[in-house]
Amino acid sequence: MADEVFDVGPKLTCEMVARLQGWDDEEFAWTFIGRKTARYRQIGNAFPPPVAKTLGIAVSAALAHATEPRECDMDTEHDRIYRALRNRGEFMTLAQIAKAIKAPLDTADLARRIDSLRRDFHIEVRSDGTGLAYKLKGFKAFVGQEGHARHERFQRERNRIS
Numbered sequence: 787m788a789d790e791v792f793d794v795g796p797k798l799t800c801e802m803v804a805r806l807q808g809w810d811d812e813e814f815a816w817t818f819i820g821r822k823t824a825r826y827r828q829i830g831n832a833f834p835p836p837v838a839k840t841l842g843i844a845v846s847a848a849l850a851h852a853t854e855p856r857e858c859d860m861d862t863e864h865d866r867i868y869r870a871l872r873n874r875g876e877f878m879t880l881a882q883i884a885k886a887i888k889a890p891l892d893t894a895d896l897a898r899r900i901d902s903l904r905r906d907f908h909i910e911v912r913s914d915g916t917g918l919a920y921k922l923k924g925f926k927a928f929v930g931q932e933g934h935a936r937h938e939r940f941q942r943e944r945n946r947i948s
Contacts, residue, residue, distance in 0.1 A: 800825045808834035867899050868907075871922035877912060879919045893917075 814835035870886035908923035
C-alpha cells in the first residue's frame, strides 16, 4: 500500500478553494492576505458566504416576525414523539405515545427520546399507578417572551456581560 501512487490532478489554488467555499468575485468579493497557508486557513475556516447570507436573512426575518412559523416536516421518530405530546397537551403514558405514533416503543427507548426532548423543552413527569406519564411544557430557548427567565439572569449577570 505504501508503494501506491494516487493521481489526483493539480493542487487547488487559494482562488479555486475560495470559489468552492462560495466566495466569488461579485457578491462575495474578499481579499485573503498573508502567505499561502494563511490564506488557505482563512478560506477553510470561514463560514461559506452563501450559507451565511441565507442564514442572516432567515434570522433577520424571524426577529422582525416577518414570516409565519411553520411546522417541521421531518419525519423522524423523535419528531413524532414531540408531535404526539404537543398535540395531546396532557400527560401521556408509554402506551399512549406508542399508539399515537403508531410504532412500538419500549421504556428505555422512550426514556432516551424524552431526554433528547429535554434539551429544548421542559417535560413534566408524573407517576400514576400504571407507570410514568409525560407532558410537554414550554420551549426552553428565548424567543422574545416578556417573562422569560433570561431577563432575570441578564439583570443578575449584567456587569459580567461584555
